[in-house]
Amino acid sequence: MSEQSEQAQYIEHTANWVKQVIMKYNLCPFARREVERASIRYVALEAHKPAAVLQALLAECRLLDEQPEVETTLMILPRGFEGFYAYLDLVDLANERLFEQGFEGKYQLASFHPDYCFDGEPQDDAANYTNRSPYPTLHIIREASMERALADYDDPESIPERNIHFARRKGSDFFARLLAQCIKP
Numbered sequence: 270m271s272e273q274s275e276q277a278q279y280i281e282h283t284a285n286w287v288k289q290v291i292m293k294y295n296l297c298p299f300a301r302r303e304v305e306r307a308s309i310r311y312v313a314l315e316a317h318k319p320a321a322v323l324q325a326l327l328a329e330c331r332l333l334d335e336q337p338e339v340e341t342t343l344m345i346l347p348r349g350f351e352g353f354y355a356y357l358d359l360v361d362l363a364n365e366r367l368f369e370q371g372f373e374g375k376y377q378l379a380s381f382h383p384d385y386c387f388d389g390e391p392q393d394d395a396a397n398y399t400n401r402s403p404y405p406t407l408h409i410i411r412e413a414s415m416e417r418a419l420a421d422y423d424d425p426e427s428i429p430e431r432n433i434h435f436a437r438r439k440g441s442d443f444f445a446r447l448l449a450q451c452i453k454p
Contacts, residue, residue, distance in 0.1 A: 283345050283451075287300060
């Protein structure tokens with residue numbers, strides 16, 4: 270399989286996850302609007318070293334500055350960050366770099382990983398699936414857009430708790446099957 274077709278496949282799997290998990294089960298109540306507007310940019314990076322990923326992240330922020338019609342970007346990292354702790358180190362570096370480059374207050378990151386585990390929670394807690402994705406993914410969010418969306422949403426503080434309750438009620442097996450379906454041809 271060529272590198273280009275592999276990247277297309279990673280993007281397809283991630284878009285499936287956004288539609289079939291995040292949007293369908295309303296884990297992010299703001300996703301539907303952006304999916305319907307086709308304003309989500311998906312980028313699969315071949316870069317697998319932190320420096321190259323950070324460079325791509327900054328380039329993506331500049332692209333978002335130049336293209337206001339693109340609401341958000343999902344940077345998919347299929348190689349090099351399979352280990353959750355190495356990925357968390359990358360997230361820390363990415364947040365530092367956003368701050369250093371003056372993007373703090375303009376963009377924020379949400380993070381997703383196939384082995385995501387909330388601090389202090391057991392690995393097999395179904396609640397972890399609220400942040401599990403087919404591949405390690407950095408989600409670049411426009412802070413101004415998030416502020417507007419949250420201002421129009423009743424009780425936004427309840428979203429994480431509602432998602433945790435839903436995930437635990439459905440169970441890990443349910444979400445593992447959903448994730449597996451996202452990457453089927």
